[in-house]
Amino acid sequence: MQDDQHTPEDWGLATLAVRAGHRRTAEQEHSEPIFPTSSFVYGSAAEAARKFGGEEPGNVYSRFTNPTVHTFERRLAALEGGERCVATASGMSAILATALALLSAGDEIVASRSLFGSTVSLFDKYLSKFGITTRYVELSNLDDWEAALSPATRLLFAETPSNPLAEVVDIAALSRIAQRHGAWLAIDNCFLTPALQQPLALGADLIIHSATKYLDGQGRAVGGAVVGSDKLLEEVYGVVRTCGPCMSPFNAWIFTKGLETLSLRMKAHCASAMELAQWLDGHPAVERVHYSGLPHHRQHDLAARQQSAFGAVLGVEVKGGRDAAWSVIDATRLLSITGNLGDAKTTITHPGTTTHGRLSAEQKAAAGIEEGLIRLAVGLEDLDDIRRDLARGLDALV
Numbered sequence: 001m002q003d004d005q006h007t008p009e010d011w012g013l014a015t016l017a018v019r020a021g022h023r024r025t026a027e028q029e030h031s032e033p034i035f036p037t038s039s040f041v042y043g044s045a046a047e048a049a050r051k052f053g054g055e056e057p058g059n060v061y062s063r064f065t066n067p068t069v070h071t072f073e074r075r076l077a078a079l080e081g082g083e084r085c086v087a088t089a090s091g092m093s094a095i096l097a098t099a100l101a102l103l104s105a106g107d108e109i110v111a112s113r114s115l116f117g118s119t120v121s122l123f124d125k126y127l128s129k130f131g132i133t134t135r136y137v138e139l140s141n142l143d144d145w146e147a148a149l150s151p152a153t154r155l156l157f158a159e160t161p162s163n164p165l166a167e168v169v170d171i172a173a174l175s176r177i178a179q180r181h182g183a184w185l186a187i188d189n190c191f192l193t194p195a196l197q198q199p200l201a202l203g204a205d206l207i208i209h210s211a212t213k214y215l216d217g218q219g220r221a222v223g224g225a226v227v228g229s230d231k232l233l234e235e236v237y238g239v240v241r242t243c244g245p246c247m248s249p250f251n252a253w254i255f256t257k258g259l260e261t262l263s264l265r266m267k268a269h270c271a272s273a274m275e276l277a278q279w280l281d282g283h284p285a286v287e288r289v290h291y292s293g294l295p296h297h298r299q300h301d302l303a304a305r306q307q308s309a310f311g312a313v314l315g316v317e318v319k320g321g322r323d324a325a326w327s328v329i330d331a332t333r334l335l336s337i338t339g340n341l342g343d344a345k346t347t348i349t350h351p352g353t354t355t356h357g358r359l360s361a362e363q364k365a366a367a368g369i370e371e372g373l374i375r376l377a378v379g380l381e382d383l384d385d386i387r388r389d390l391a392r393g394l395d396a397l398v
């Protein structure tokens with residue numbers, strides 16, 4: 001008899017993505033069901049008392065637990081190789097819940113400089129109000145990390161690869177630094193997903209996800225997740241359960257179904273990104289392509305070792321500065337001009353005036369955000385169509 005409660009340890013990633021986490025109900029449904037309910041009922045007053053008191057497991061209220069959300073959590077935990085996952089309302093609330101769960105006034109975070117913009121605002125504008133301070137370091141420079149740590153450092157936070165220059169950090173080496181200092185290492189795994197990079201196996205303590213991106217993969221819903229050990233995730237769960245940034249059952253269902261095609265989609269995203277990077281690298285209007293899949297990328301070897309592919313976000317620096325970059329963006333008819341990524345639809349943006357627009361000229365220069373830089377998040381359209389859409393603007397520059 002088949003036992004769908006059990007996830008065999010030897011299942012491969014694509015199998016886990018399709019099968020893990022679903023506990024079939026008495027209705028014998030094949031596809032994962034949605035439970036759009038805020039609360040749950042009990043057979044008796046005594047059962048209600050036991051469940052409220054936590055003496056008996058079971059659903060009470062959907063801010064605490066929901067079966068559809070649990071299915072998503074079990075599936076993502078299986079893919080990341082974590083003991084437990086807690087789903088959240090957004091990627092940002094995954095980071096907030098982690099910080100509230102693990103940090104107190106006086107604690108320090110050391111983070112890579114090239115972080116998602118709202119993450120920097122969360123750290124600098126809000127956590128700082130509660131006495132939690134953040135120091136920023138160069139993502140790839142382990143000496144820089146080591147030098148920034150103090151006895152108050154409790155959390156190391158990195159996004160690897162970086163956006164949009166595809167810089168990477170050696171996760172295993174960084175986790176050894178964290179361990180030596182008694183700090184936790186959290187990796188935002190949004191850009192690669194567990195299909196391409198599994199930070200827990202490399203020694204990280206926590207994974208942060210914006211499910212909004214590749215986990216859904218079709219731009220339909222906002223959500224997030226934290227994955228790690230039972231012990232740490234029990235703390236994160238406490239925050240989500242009490243403070244309320246929980247995932248809705250509808251969104252959990254979308255993400256669960258999204259995961260079923262994750263492996264396949266990431267392969268297709270990466271294959272197109274690699275071909276585009278190679279083509280752009282040889283285009284006369286292009287100064288430089290930042291993609292770790294290209295052998296001339298400064299960290300190609302580390303990326304090849306640590307990741308099973310190179311992702312689908314490219315930085316393309318065109319000759320002629322901002323005017324040239326804007327003209328290439330404005331010449332597109334197919335690509336979406338938007339800062340979002342992780343979608344079946346290819347997106348194009350000018351980081352210097354959008355995602356990195358808050359930085360001063362000096363900060364941009366230090367971060368390598370040149371005025372001619374364009375970011376592409378390669379989608380699933382026919383490669384020839386994407387290439388033709390870019391060629392229109394690029395060819396006009398030469």
Ligand SMILES: *Cc1c(COP(=O)(O)O)cnc(C)c1O
Pocket residue numbers: 090091092093116118119159188190191209210211212213222223224
């Ligand atoms: C989008 C994003 C986030 C935030 O996720 P939301 O779902 O938008 O809250 C965090 N980190 C990275 C790398 C992202 O791209």
